[in-house]
Amino acid sequence: MKIKNKILIPIIVLLVLFYLIIAYYEFSQYIEDKEHEITISNSNTFNSIIKSQNEILETVGLNLINSSIVKQSYLEDDPKIIANEFSKTWETLKENKMISEIHFFKPPAISFVNFSSLVFNEADVSKIRTDVDWTFDSCQQSSHMFACRKYVGFRKVYPIFDENENILGSLSVGRDLNVIPEHYRKLEEKDAISVYHKKNISNLQKDIIENIQNHSLNIDEHLFLNSDINYLEKDFFEKLDLDQKHQTIYYHGDRYFITIFDIQGFDKKTLGHIVVLDDITSEYEDFINKVLKNIGFLTTLIFLVYIILNKNVEAMTRKISKISKFVRKLQNRNFSVLDATDFEKNKLSENELDVLSYSLFKMGISLRELYENQRNTIDENILELKNMVYVDSLTKLPNRKAIEKDLQKERAFAVIIFDVDNFSQINNFFGANTGNTVLINIAKHLKNLIADFSDYGIKVYRIGSDEFGIIYRECKFSVEDFILKLVNNSSGIRIFNLPDDIDLEVDLTVGISKGETSSVENSDIALHKAKDEKIPYYIYDDDIYSLKKEQENNINLLSMIKHGILEDKFTVFFQPIFNSKREIIKYE
Known part of the structure; x- marks a missing residue:
């Protein structure tokens, strides 16, 4: 196509020159905006990582401190109960890189069970684990960064209470700080490194510190853990100013924008930093390319106008x-x-x-x-x-949290709880493996009983060590017929082919609440009533409700008296007792 209009080329040249002048002044603003955008993105990612790790630690921590097995271990002062019950959970979480620490303590700050090293030596760690000491003093949970013996990282410390709100111990769950650089590489596809202050991580074991040093660059008072960033030498990190949160570094012809996040410990001291690196060399190249593209766009636009004038643009x-x-x-x-x-x-x-x-x-x-x-x-x-x-790991049934969640979503017409009679004796006499097999068979027995009701959303839950629960929802069978079927099939349960060729006959005690009183708590009260009276089942009623309220009032009264004594709120008056001679012989 020949250009007939001679003014077209001068117009193109003038527009390109005008655009270059504007682009020159826009360049600095473009870079400033880009760096601001990176800062916000890195900050959001950092906060997201912190939040996700805290949520994982909170999920694990709350499940452990609310476990009846954990409380039983403290009450019996037997750490092996916890070790045996949760070893597989620890291995699974550790293998999936979801957690770095599960550590139980006894007051004042005595190691009880440490899954990182299962040695039951009851070491006093109060001088190192000041966060644990604080939790015992305050009876409150804490969430913070901490450097102890094994690693630097996230920590959540929870107090563990018994049924009377007396503190039994505490639980520390944690995650290594290096999860932050790993997540930056995985989520954002950018490099990040951990930087430690030498003097503030002195609590770490000698071999841990040596391992960090072997994978770090030692610069002044800091250790730069750069094992995954082998394309940057020591002179690059020497240019970093760790007190400046945002900075730009030129290195071997490339341009890096640096974002630094401080990591503060429980004592508010700075343990180190997370340094995030963004190679923004391509941003400069992209800007230049953008300028070139815009020049091309302007040129193309002018040609398009010319083509439109020549009626050749409709298809394009x-x-x-x-x-x-x-x-x-x-x-x-x-x-x-x-x-x-x-x-x-x-x-x-x-x-x-x-x-x-x-x-x-x-x-x-x-x-x-x-x-x-x-x-x-x-x-x-x-x-x-x-x-x-x-989900319960042994029986693969929904657990206590699941039944509580389901009861919140939909009203139940009845809640039925089953307890395996003399289960502790089975465990003690035949061993934990036999006990576990009994629980699995009981779960199958109960599932078979309600097989015809599964279409109505009725299912079996394992809600305690040897307790199972069923929620009755409205279906073609009346609640009375449903309960009758369960009660009639809760005794004389034959269990065959146990370890060592043992056959057992097991009975279940049943606690029931129905109608407006339907709840796990009320069924549990009815269950204990049945066990106290040595009867196969008991249905929650007004009499037991009155007893429950009386017990709650007694507990509240005892608690008020206890707090009154502890806080010195009682005033004591002494009434003298006289003999016939008007002499004081005693007081009341």
Whole structure:
């Protein structure tokens, strides 16, 4: 196509020069905005990582401190009960890199069970674990960073109470600080390193410190853990100013924007820093490319105007509009446009717009696959965490948290709780393996009893060491017939093929609450009433409700008297007693 209008070329030159002048002044603002954007992104990611790690630690911690097994271990002063019950849980969490520490303590700060090193030596760690000491003094949980013997990282410390709110011990769960750089690499695909202050991590064991030093750069009073960033030498890190939270470093022709986050310990001392590196060299290149593209756009625009004047633009406009709509839908994650478009047919075309449309189509396919893979990974992690929280590991039944959650979602017409009679004797006499097999068989027996009711959402829960629960919901059978079936099949349960060829006959005691009184708490009260009176079952009624309120009042009264004595709120008056001679002989 020949250009007939001679004024076209001078117009193009003038517009390009004008644009370059504007671009020169926009350059500094562009870089400033980009660095601000990176700062916000890094900060959001840092806060997200901290939040996610705290949520994982909170999930694990709350499940452990509310476990009846843990409280039993403290009451019997037998740490092996905890060790035997939760060793597999510890190994699973550690293997999945979800946790670095599960450590139980006794007052004032005595090691009780440390899964990092199962040696029951009752060491006093009060001088090192000041956070544990604080928890025992305050009876409150704490969430903080800490450097102890094994690692520097997240810590959550929870007090453990018995049924009377007396403190039995405390639990510390933790995660290594290096999870933050790992998550930056995984989530943001950018490098980050941990930096430690030597003097503030002196509590670490000698071999741990030596290991850190072997994988770090030693610069002044800091250790830079850069084992995963081998493309940067020591002179790069020497340029860092750790007191400056945002800075830019030029290194071997590249430009790095640095974001620094302080890590403060329980005592408010700075344990170290997380240094996030963003290579923004490409941002400069992108800006230059943007300038070049805009110059090309201006040139193209002028040619388009010229073409429009020559009535040759209609087909190109349709293609550009179609491409523009396609890109907007991809930006909104509307990947269905990939199945609706016909851009794939442009694969062999030599037309530039067709080549562009086909390239965008292939890019959209790749983006959809990446997005779906990320969604699947997140869904799998959420499902695995839910199973850990709501499913009993031995019987694979829903646990106590699950029954409480289900009762909150939908009203129950009855709650039935079963307790295995003399289960502790089975455990003590035949051993834990036999006891576990008994529990698994009881779970199967109860599931078989309600098999006909599964379509109504009725299921079996394991809610305690040897306790199971069932929620009755409205169905074709009346609540009375349903309860009668369960009670009639709760005695003389034969269990065969136990370890060592043992056969047992097991009875269940049943506690029931129904109607407006339906709850796990009331059924549990009825269960204890049945066991006290040595009868096979008991249904919660007004008499037991009155007894419950009387017990609650007695407990509250005792608590008030106890606090009154501790806080010196009582005033004592002495009444003299006289004999016949008007002499004081005693007081009352």
